[in-house]
Amino acid sequence: xxxxxxxxxxxxxxxxxxxxxxxxxxxxxxxxxxxxxxxxxxxxxxxxxxxxxxxxxxxxxxxxxxxxxxxxxxxxxxxxxxxxxxxxxxxxxxxxx
Amino acid sequence: xxxxxxxxxxxxxxxxxxxxxxxxxxxxxxxxxxxxxxxxxxxxxxxxxxxxxxxxxxxxxxxxxxxxxxxxxxxxxxxxxxxxxxxxxxxxxxxxx
Amino acid sequence: xxxxxxxxxxxxxxxxxxxxxxxxxxxxxxxxxxxxxxxxxxxxxxxxxxxxxxxxxxxxxxxxxxxxxxxxxxxxxxxxxxxxxxxxxxxxxxxxx
Amino acid sequence: xxxxxxxxxxxxxxxxxxxxxxxxxxxxxxxxxxxxxxxxxxxxxxxxxxxxxxxxxxxxxxxxxxxxxxxxxxxxxxxxxxxxxxxxxxxxxxxxx
Amino acid sequence: xxxxxxxxxxxxxxxxxxxxxxxxxxxxxxxxxxxxxxxxxxxxxxxxxxxxxxxxxxxxxxxxxxxxxxxxxxxxxxxxxxxxxxxxxxxxxxxxx
Amino acid sequence: xxxxxxxxxxxxxxxxxxxxxxxxxxxxxxxxxxxxxxxxxxxxxxxxxxxxxxxxxxxxxxxxxxxxxxxxxxxxxxxxxxxxxxxxxxxxxxxxx
Amino acid sequence: xxxxxxxxxxxxxxxxxxxxxxxxxxxxxxxxxxxxxxxxxxxxxxxxxxxxxxxxxxxxxxxxxxxxxxxxxxxxxxxxxxxxxxxxxxxxxxxxx
Numbered sequence: 001x002x003x004x005x006x007x008x009x010x011x012x013x014x015x016x017x018x019x020x021x022x023x024x025x026x027x028x029x030x031x032x033x034x035x036x037x038x039x040x041x042x043x044x045x046x047x048x049x050x051x052x053x054x055x056x057x058x059x060x061x062x063x064x065x066x067x068x069x070x071x072x073x074x075x076x077x078x079x080x081x082x083x084x085x086x087x088x089x090x091x092x093x094x095x096x097x
Numbered sequence: 098x099x100x101x102x103x104x105x106x107x108x109x110x111x112x113x114x115x116x117x118x119x120x121x122x123x124x125x126x127x128x129x130x131x132x133x134x135x136x137x138x139x140x141x142x143x144x145x146x147x148x149x150x151x152x153x154x155x156x157x158x159x160x161x162x163x164x165x166x167x168x169x170x171x172x173x174x175x176x177x178x179x180x181x182x183x184x185x186x187x188x189x190x191x192x193x194x
Numbered sequence: 195x196x197x198x199x200x201x202x203x204x205x206x207x208x209x210x211x212x213x214x215x216x217x218x219x220x221x222x223x224x225x226x227x228x229x230x231x232x233x234x235x236x237x238x239x240x241x242x243x244x245x246x247x248x249x250x251x252x253x254x255x256x257x258x259x260x261x262x263x264x265x266x267x268x269x270x271x272x273x274x275x276x277x278x279x280x281x282x283x284x285x286x287x288x289x290x291x
Numbered sequence: 292x293x294x295x296x297x298x299x300x301x302x303x304x305x306x307x308x309x310x311x312x313x314x315x316x317x318x319x320x321x322x323x324x325x326x327x328x329x330x331x332x333x334x335x336x337x338x339x340x341x342x343x344x345x346x347x348x349x350x351x352x353x354x355x356x357x358x359x360x361x362x363x364x365x366x367x368x369x370x371x372x373x374x375x376x377x378x379x380x381x382x383x384x385x386x387x388x
Numbered sequence: 389x390x391x392x393x394x395x396x397x398x399x400x401x402x403x404x405x406x407x408x409x410x411x412x413x414x415x416x417x418x419x420x421x422x423x424x425x426x427x428x429x430x431x432x433x434x435x436x437x438x439x440x441x442x443x444x445x446x447x448x449x450x451x452x453x454x455x456x457x458x459x460x461x462x463x464x465x466x467x468x469x470x471x472x473x474x475x476x477x478x479x480x481x482x483x484x485x
Numbered sequence: 486x487x488x489x490x491x492x493x494x495x496x497x498x499x500x501x502x503x504x505x506x507x508x509x510x511x512x513x514x515x516x517x518x519x520x521x522x523x524x525x526x527x528x529x530x531x532x533x534x535x536x537x538x539x540x541x542x543x544x545x546x547x548x549x550x551x552x553x554x555x556x557x558x559x560x561x562x563x564x565x566x567x568x569x570x571x572x573x574x575x576x577x578x579x580x581x582x
Numbered sequence: 583x584x585x586x587x588x589x590x591x592x593x594x595x596x597x598x599x600x601x602x603x604x605x606x607x608x609x610x611x612x613x614x615x616x617x618x619x620x621x622x623x624x625x626x627x628x629x630x631x632x633x634x635x636x637x638x639x640x641x642x643x644x645x646x647x648x649x650x651x652x653x654x655x656x657x658x659x660x661x662x663x664x665x666x667x668x669x670x671x672x673x674x675x676x677x678x679x
Contacts, residue, residue, distance in 0.1 A: 002124025027196025034277035099318025180325035221390025293512025415584025487609025
């Protein structure tokens with residue numbers, strides 16, 4: 001089974017627990033090397049955040065479960081990198097066309 | 098026969114199997130070093146993803162077959178890099194003109 | 195508990211104490227390696243600044259308390275990086291779409 | 292005679308042979324180090340691709356002949372780099388003006 | 389007291405002393421490693437310049453005093469970097485949103 | 486006499502000799518290290534190209550003469566770099582303003 | 583007296599002497615390491631060029647005098663870098679705002 005190197009998630013979450021607590025909890029997951037939590041929309045009860053998780057072999061289900069345990073809902077899985085090395089998505093001529 | 102170093106595919110797929118499963122399956126193919134699966138459109142039954150596969154000698158047919166076995170349809174092959182080294186496509190003066 | 199590597203804050207503050215004083219005070223916090231304070235709006239009594247704090251293990255509560263002690267109000271926590279390494283947020287195909 | 296280091300071609304081709312076959316064939320040419328084939332328009336019978344060929348001394352005529360043998364037509368030669376080192380085209384103040 | 393590594397100032401100044409003289413005078417201040425003076429608006433009597441000062445421990449008051457002694461008025465302090473290392477301000481998802 | 490390191494020319498030329506021949510001829514000039522020929526407009530009889538020539542000490546007159554011998558007309562000399570090191574033109578605050 | 587590392591000038595000049603001659607003359611000035619002369623507007627009798635001069639300690643008056651001796655008029659001094667190291671002007675949050 002090939003290793004997951006990066007996951008980018010679009011997540012809706014309540015204001016509590018705070019984003020610092022959510023980021024810390026994901027950073028504590030085994031085989032996660034680092035996590036970036038970026039806010040992009042704030043509503044009265046909820047906020048939308050983009051969560052980028054990197055590691056040598058990220059356990060997708062554990063990340064999902066951690067987010068859900070803290071009240072978050074994953075709207076979409078925007079990017080996944082799998083395999084032995086990191087492959088970045090880059091704009092092709094077709095994308096620009 | 099010259100080696101394939103990178104393939105970029107525009108793929109339509111059902112929601113199941115998940116993008117994590119598809120990326121993992123492609124990452125498991127022999128001679129694939131890494132794969133990036135990026136979502137760009139979600140519909141009720143299907144989603145459109147851009148898949149970038151890199152390796153020292155990627156077997157195009159195996160990649161195609163893996164995607165089709167998981168229910169995906171390749172809409173277009175947007176970029177191919179072949180040979181001994183990676184040559185990037187760059188904007189020319191003509192493209193900008 | 196995973197380490198906080200970077201915090202980006204949107205802050206409303208009075209003109210006094212000055213931005214140099216606020217930046218210096220945050221830079222003095224234990225385990226803070228550096229701070230960037232960037233102005234983006236000036237009003238008669240107040241100004242809006244974006245504060246980026248980096249360190250090996252930034253104490254979020256101490257940063258918050260320092261800002262509040264100097265009369266600032268944190269409007270939003272725009273980015274948090276936690277874990278063993280720095281993970282940057284990058285534009286995905288979905289963001290550009 | 293100075294060496295050709297890079298050629299960028301705008302090519303119209305039929306759907307068959309496939310882009311993977313065309314890229315492979317160009318990658319097989321003597322003194323070609325790598326080739327990038329990027330799609331930018333698809334029609335019913337034909338497609339437009341941008342082909343970037345790099346090598347220590349690319350044989351322009353062999354590249355042309357290979358493309359024509361596979362049914363392609365070169366619409367324009369958008370960039371040529373010749374000499375002992377690679378010189379990139381960069382936007383001048385005049386271009387931006 | 390944490391060290392000031394960079395200050396960016398928006399300054400209104402008379403045409404005389406010249407920008408070369410002002411830049412030289414700031415470059416002469418103790419612990420200043422370098423200064424960039426960039427013009428962005430010219431009026432009949434005055435001009436607006438953006439002054440970036442870097443050093444291992446820039447004395448903000450000395451910089452201010454030097455500018456005022458030469459007839460300049462600091463309109464705003466647009467950026468301050470303090471601490472042991474340089475932290476750049478970067479666009480967050482929230483800024484782009 | 487200071488050395489010329491780079492020349493950027495806007496050139497109008499007939500379709501024949503081809504751009505590959507023109508680039509090769511310039512690449513053959515003594516002290517030229519490399520040349521980039523980029524197409525930006527094609528008309529019935531003529532085409533407009535941007536030619537970038539780099540070397541340790543480029544002989545401007547020889548480059549000009551070579552282009553004219555091949556039927557080209559230099560419309561403008563868009564950039565010249567002279568001296569012991571390459572100095573790039575960069576956008577200033579005034580340019581952006 | 584702090585050293586001048588870079589000067590960027592907006593200059594109006596007659597077509598003769600040519601830009602190659604002007605760039606060469608500036609490149610010949612003592613302590614100038616390199617010069618970039620970029621054209622941005624051409625009129626019947628005159629042209630506007632942006633001249634970037636770099637060195638370990640550029641003599642501003644000599645550069646000015648050289649340009650004036652060749653018939654040029656300096657419209658504005660768009661950027662000056664002084665001190666022991668090169669400090670680049672960078673877009674702040676305030677500039678983007």
